[in-house]
Amino acid sequence: MAITTTKSAFRKGLADAAPFVLVIIPFSSLFGILATEAGLSVFETLAFSVVVIAGAAQFTALQLMQEHAPTAIVLASALAVNLRMAMYSASLTPYIGAAPLWQRALAAYLTVDQSYVCSMAQYEKEPDMTIPQRMAYFFGCVTPIVPLWYLFTLIGALLGAQIPESWALDFALPITFLAMIAPMFRTSAHVVAALVASVAGLLTAGVPYSLGLILAGLAGMVAGAQTEVWMTRRAERVTL
Amino acid sequence: MMIEKSTLWFVIIALGIGSFALRFVFTGLVGDREMPAWLLRHLRYTAVAILPALVAPQVLWPAATNGQTDPARLAAAVVALAVGVITKNVLLAIVSGAATLYALLWLLG
Numbered sequence A: 001m002a003i004t005t006t007k008s009a010f011r012k013g014l015a016d017a018a019p020f021v022l023v024i025i026p027f028s029s030l031f032g033i034l035a036t037e038a039g040l041s042v043f044e045t046l047a048f049s050v051v052v053i054a055g056a057a058q059f060t061a062l063q064l065m066q067e068h069a070p071t072a073i074v075l076a077s078a079l080a081v082n083l084r085m086a087m088y089s090a091s092l093t094p095y096i097g098a099a100p101l102w103q104r105a106l107a108a109y110l111t112v113d114q115s116y117v118c119s120m121a122q123y124e125k126e127p128d129m130t131i132p133q134r135m136a137y138f139f140g141c142v143t144p145i146v147p148l149w150y151l152f153t154l155i156g157a158l159l160g161a162q163i164p165e166s167w168a169l170d171f172a173l174p175i176t177f178l179a180m181i182a183p184m185f186r187t188s189a190h191v192v193a194a195l196v197a198s199v200a201g202l203l204t205a206g207v208p209y210s211l212g213l214i215l216a217g218l219a220g221m222v223a224g225a226q227t228e229v230w231m232t233r234r235a236e237r238v239t240l
Numbered sequence B: 001m002m003i004e005k006s007t008l009w010f011v012i013i014a015l016g017i018g019s020f021a022l023r024f025v026f027t028g029l030v031g032d033r034e035m036p037a038w039l040l041r042h043l044r045y046t047a048v049a050i051l052p053a054l055v056a057p058q059v060l061w062p063a064a065t066n067g068q069t070d071p072a073r074l075a076a077a078v079v080a081l082a083v084g085v086i087t088k089n090v091l092l093a094i095v096s097g098a099a100t101l102y103a104l105l106w107l108l109g
Helices: A006-037 A042-052 A055-066 A071-081 A084-096 A101-109 A113-125 A131-142 A146-160 A169-184 A188-203 A208-239 B005-030 B037-043 B046-060 B071-087 B090-107
Strands: none
Touching (some): A006 A055, A006 A113, A006 A131, A006 A146, A006 A169, A006 B090, A042 A055, A042 A146, A055 A071, A055 B005, A055 B046, A071 A208, A071 B005, A071 B046, A084 A101, A084 A113, A084 A131, A084 B037, A101 A131, A101 B005, A113 A131, A169 A188, A169 B046, A169 B071, A169 B090, A188 B046, A208 B046, B046 B071, B071 B090
16 A cells, blocks of 8 residues: 555554564563563663663673673673664665654664664655655654553563572573574674674683673674675676 | 662663664764765674674573583573574574473473
């Protein structure tokens, strides 16, 4: 169905993003549970989700704070995990860069994996949308997602305090990270980046101030980028 | 071990500002200007590098067992990753990993 008004754009965004609710509810609940397990109060846990709204970065910060890593390392690592938001911002710019500043600022706060994926697909499919329609679609996408992110963080936090230690929740974070990594393996360069970073992470585990994580991350990034260059060159040679 | 309240609030606020800055940098400030290709090429691999670097030591040397490699946790990690790679379904991978962990913790006592 083609979008003809800003209202129908909003409704379409809402409908397109609705399936993501199934991802948001368990993830935000898990964050709420693990944050309160780590000793955060219900209010602190909810504030974390409202201020940051970025699952992977929140989990990363939580893990490193529990390990008492230096604050600079906590921030650098969590922001590194969030660097993809800058990529999202870059690719949304041609479509919504002409919207009023307050709308762009609000959209920036609400840029999450799901709103980005939905919006980009829609903008590419219907390039004739007006700027107000694009913004309405974007805000439609976040409407089923962000309020539930807050709500289920709160519910998880309220439940978290009642979960006994025998549930081995210490390992919920590593399992969650591993599950999130797998769909990122889009090319062999991504796999190489992950493998090099893992090995480097093990080798540098003894480096003080958790700096090993930054070193291992950089090693993985360079390995991925170099693999990409190498693969592109090889592909060009094959076609010649 | 408890997280210090002052540290926690500093991290929440700084991470909030930093995440907003990352999201706003292009739509708000840079506009349509091009970024250098080498930079974009490295940025593409940040998440896929940082997360494995973070998780690998926890998988082999879990804090809960004082750094001793634990067969149940190791198996759970392998299953979560394998199911994720095969199905690309994050939730299914988490559930499979958790099921493996609980089954093995129960079996191995």
